[in-house]
Amino acid sequence: MFHASVTRSAIDDDFPPLYRDQEMSVSRSRMISHPGNGICFTMFDRFMLFLAWAAAILFVLAGCMLTYEVIARYFFIRPTIWAAELSQLCLIWGALLGMPWALAARRHIAVDAVTRLFSPTAQRGIEIAAMACIFAFSVMVTYKGWEIFYESFERGRTSGTMLDLPAWVAELPVAIGFALLAIQAVIEIVGLLRGKDIPKGAHE
Template sequence: MFDRLMLLLAWIAALLFVVAGVMLTYEVVARYFFIRPTIWAAELSQLCLIWGSLLGMPWALAARRHISVDAITRLCKPGMRRLLEIIAMTVVLVFSVMVTFKGWEIFLESFERGRTSGTMLDLPAWVAEIPVVIGFALLAVQAVIEIVGVIRGKDIPEGAHE
């Protein structure tokens, strides 16, 4: 079930990246060919990139599409590799939980105070802050799934380079 959610969020993230590209292309054409810059394209494309990046993190972890340096772990025996994988995923988990809680505090304060972006659109600041909470909470869940998988004997993926 969680795998399906992660795949859906990965597709949403990909769509958000495409939308950001379209908006930025429109902005360039409007600005340089028609001398009519927009007030919305840059800010909305930034939001698309923020949401896309943060929603895509858990899928990237599950699919091993993140940057990973495995020069040393490849030399280790399987038992040591499993231990190192558990340690790495525990670090991801702890960091994700910390960011989730701090992100929640920041979001809540912005929401309660009615903080805005201070730009021409003057969007609520929490619109760019809540994806941090969502993305890192989901990343924490995925890290737990990875740890449980390694403990249960699941093969450790080598990464996307193979």
């Protein structure tokens, strides 16, 4: 107990209340996302966290490129041919790669004003149904997204812009992101069926 109290005190001292609550909520979501703490679930969870950090870096890069473009265009009258398109690619890859982590940490927008009125058993059933819908939709998008990517890759389509990048560069993350989202939805369903607490989200 002494070790636990010291650890909790250290956490309280190191993190402000807002960020401490976020950290605890995300940690709780991670525990829920891999029931039984199996090694496969743990490895997938760490992989999703890595992708979340990669997505965050891509968002920062997109912001830096757009800032540079604005300064170069309006202050030096020297617009670039790469900033807009590359920043769009960063946003596409970042948004799609970050989806699985956002689902596990319950960072997606959720309207639960009505579901809170139901019993815990009914709420669990609704949550499972929602995850099943996410899984079904993700599988369909993954299948169609892969078809579009493969066709562009096979035919050598390009973006038609000044950079003229291969079109599949912006299409591949659709298949990858939704495939990972489908896997995360299955993990959430397994956790709920095994009696794990329904995640309440990590919204401020």
